[in-house]
Amino acid sequence: MSRPYVIPPQAAPDGPTFPELRSIYRRLLTRFGPQLWWPGDTPFEICVGAILTQNTAWTNVEKAIARLDAADALGPHAIDAMAADRLAELIRPAGYFNVKAKRLQSFCRFLQEQSKLERLQTAELRARLLSVHGIGPETADDILLYAFLRPVFVIDAYTRRLFGRLGLLDGKASYEALRSCFESALDADVEMFNEYHALIVVHAKHVCRTRPCCEQCCLSSVCAYSVVEKK
Numbered sequence: 001m002s003r004p005y006v007i008p009p010q011a012a013p014d015g016p017t018f019p020e021l022r023s024i025y026r027r028l029l030t031r032f033g034p035q036l037w038w039p040g041d042t043p044f045e046i047c048v049g050a051i052l053t054q055n056t057a058w059t060n061v062e063k064a065i066a067r068l069d070a071a072d073a074l075g076p077h078a079i080d081a082m083a084a085d086r087l088a089e090l091i092r093p094a095g096y097f098n099v100k101a102k103r104l105q106s107f108c109r110f111l112q113e114q115s116k117l118e119r120l121q122t123a124e125l126r127a128r129l130l131s132v133h134g135i136g137p138e139t140a141d142d143i144l145l146y147a148f149l150r151p152v153f154v155i156d157a158y159t160r161r162l163f164g165r166l167g168l169l170d171g172k173a174s175y176e177a178l179r180s181c182f183e184s185a186l187d188a189d190v191e192m193f194n195e196y197h198a199l200i201v202v203h204a205k206h207v208c209r210t211r212p213c214c215e216q217c218c219l220s221s222v223c224a225y226s227v228v229e230k231k
Contacts (some may be wrong), residue, residue: 015181016168019048025192028199031218035198044111045074049136050142051103052094063093068109076108103134122150123193137175145197151188154197155179158204165208167224 040046052061070076088101129140144150164171220226
C-alpha cells in the first residue's frame with residue numbers, strides 16, 4: 001500500500017493538516033463503518049451518560065441508566081430531588097457512585113436554573129458547562145457534541161494515544177491545544193466530528209491498544225510508531 005503522505009517519527013510542530021486528518025478518517029470509516037454515536041434516547045440521557053462514563057466502561061453506564069429509568073428517575077427534577085444516597089445506589093454500576101451522584105445533581109440543578117441553553121453561542125455554552133461541579137473539558141465537549149449538536153472535537157486518552165503514535169500530535173499537549181489542532185484543521189461538521197471521535201475510540205479499543213496490534217491496523221502504512229516497531 002502506497003503512502004499518501006509521510007509522517008515524521010516526532011509530532012508535527014504545527015499539528016495535523018486537513019488532508020492528513022481526512023485520510024485517517026476515511027481509512028477508519030472504511031475499516032469499521034458508521035458507529036452512530038452517542039447511545040441515548042434523549043439529549044438529557046446523553047448528558048447523564050457523559051457524566052457517568054468517566055472512569056468506567058460504557059456497559060456499566062448502560063446498567064446505571066437502566067436503573068434510573070426503572071426507578072422513573074431519568075429526568076433533571078427527579079435526580080435533583082432524590083436523596084443523595086438513593087441516587088448513589090441507583091448508579092452504583094457506574095462506579096465512583098457517591099462522587100458521580102453529586103456531579104449528576106449539580107448538573108441537574110444547573111439545567112433547572114438555566115433557560116434556553118440551546119440558544120447560546122457554543123463558547124458561552126461551553127463556559128457555563130465547565131462551571132458545573134465535576135464537568136471538565138472532555139465531559140463538556142461530549143455534551144456539546146452529542147447532546148447540543150455543536151461542532152466541537154472531543155479529546156480523550158484514545159485520541160492522544162492514536163495521534164501521538166501516528167506522529168501527528170504531541171500526546172502530552174494540553175487538552176485545549178489538542179482540541180484547537182483538530183478544529184482548526186477540519187471543517188466545522190457536527191456529523192463528521194461525531195463519527196470521527198467514535199471511530200477513534202473503537203480503533204483504540206480493539207487495535208491501537210496499550211499494546212498495539214499493528215499487524216491488524218488500517219493505519220500502519222502511515223504510522224510513525226509502526227515504522228519504529230518494524231526496525
